[in-house]
Amino acid sequence: MRDRIQAALQSTETIRRARDFVVGSGLRRLPSALRRKLFYGQSHFCPVCESDLRGFLVLNRDFLHWCPMCWSLQRHRLVWRFLHSSIIDIAGRRRRMLHIAPEPGFADKLRRMPNLDYLSADLYARDAMVRMDVCDIQYPDASFDLVYCSHVLEHVPDDRRALREFRRVLSVGGEAILLVPQRHGETIEDPALTDPVERERRFGQHDHVRIYGDDFALRIEAAGFRAREYVTADLSSPAESTRMGIDPDRIYHCIAA
Numbered sequence: 427m428r429d430r431i432q433a434a435l436q437s438t439e440t441i442r443r444a445r446d447f448v449v450g451s452g453l454r455r456l457p458s459a460l461r462r463k464l465f466y467g468q469s470h471f472c473p474v475c476e477s478d479l480r481g482f483l484v485l486n487r488d489f490l491h492w493c494p495m496c497w498s499l500q501r502h503r504l505v506w507r508f509l510h511s512s513i514i515d516i517a518g519r520r521r522r523m524l525h526i527a528p529e530p531g532f533a534d535k536l537r538r539m540p541n542l543d544y545l546s547a548d549l550y551a552r553d554a555m556v557r558m559d560v561c562d563i564q565y566p567d568a569s570f571d572l573v574y575c576s577h578v579l580e581h582v583p584d585d586r587r588a589l590r591e592f593r594r595v596l597s598v599g600g601e602a603i604l605l606v607p608q609r610h611g612e613t614i615e616d617p618a619l620t621d622p623v624e625r626e627r628r629f630g631q632h633d634h635v636r637i638y639g640d641d642f643a644l645r646i647e648a649a650g651f652r653a654r655e656y657v658t659a660d661l662s663s664p665a666e667s668t669r670m671g672i673d674p675d676r677i678y679h680c681i682a683a
């Protein structure tokens with residue numbers, strides 16, 4: 427928490443973020459029926475909560491576009507499409523699913539799916555069913571058929587160990603769906619770097635320990651997976667992406683070998 431405050435105080439965006447925090451908190455407190463009326467429109471659509479919208483909210487950062495109804499972000503809307511694509515077909519066969527750091531917008535929807543034996547987990551157990559350290563998962567080998575983990579590994583110092591743990595708790599042929607912040611080039615990390623301001627500058631956020639590059643798939647495969655990379659264009663046309671507020675991004679579909 428002290429790191430977070432220190433980073434915020436030194437950020438040139440402090441005032442803007444404080445303003446957006448107040449605006450966002452106020453909007454979240456409005457009854458959903460009123461929000462639906464305020465943001466109703468035909469030009470945009472959120473696939474997660476299936477709301478017709480006149481647009482998405484830009485709050486906290488210019489690149490964060492929130493659904494005013496379910497608070498999904500661009501990557502959440504992309505993943506929701508991916509989960510419902512023929513690649514995953516999340517509502518199809520029976521699966522034991524482990525959802526790491528569950529997104530509030532979809533945790534409840536997944537938990538209610540009758541074909542999923544669903545477990546959500548988080549290191550701090552915020553909104554999750556169990557507390558879990560991804561580097562030391564408290565479940566036996568082959569306990570799950572599907573692991574979904576988005577924007578977590580960039581916080582984990584020993585991410586290779588976490589990937590091995592995902593492999594261990596999956597059955598052979600089981601699937602992991604992984605997303606991380608990425609840019610082109612090689613992964614950049616520096617375990618010695620602890621200054622939150624410098625981390626924000628180099629890795630994009632005060633509590634990130636690296637920024638992944640194009641070599642992320644190699645790290646996944648070293649843990650015992652076959653990895654396939656999907657990009658936004660594989661899942662949604664440019665017109666659909668605009669309408670659904672989805673950015674160019676990458677999703678890794680990993681099969682436990």
Ligand SMILES: [Zn+2]
Pocket residue numbers: 472473474475476477493494495496497498
């Ligand atoms: Zn939504």
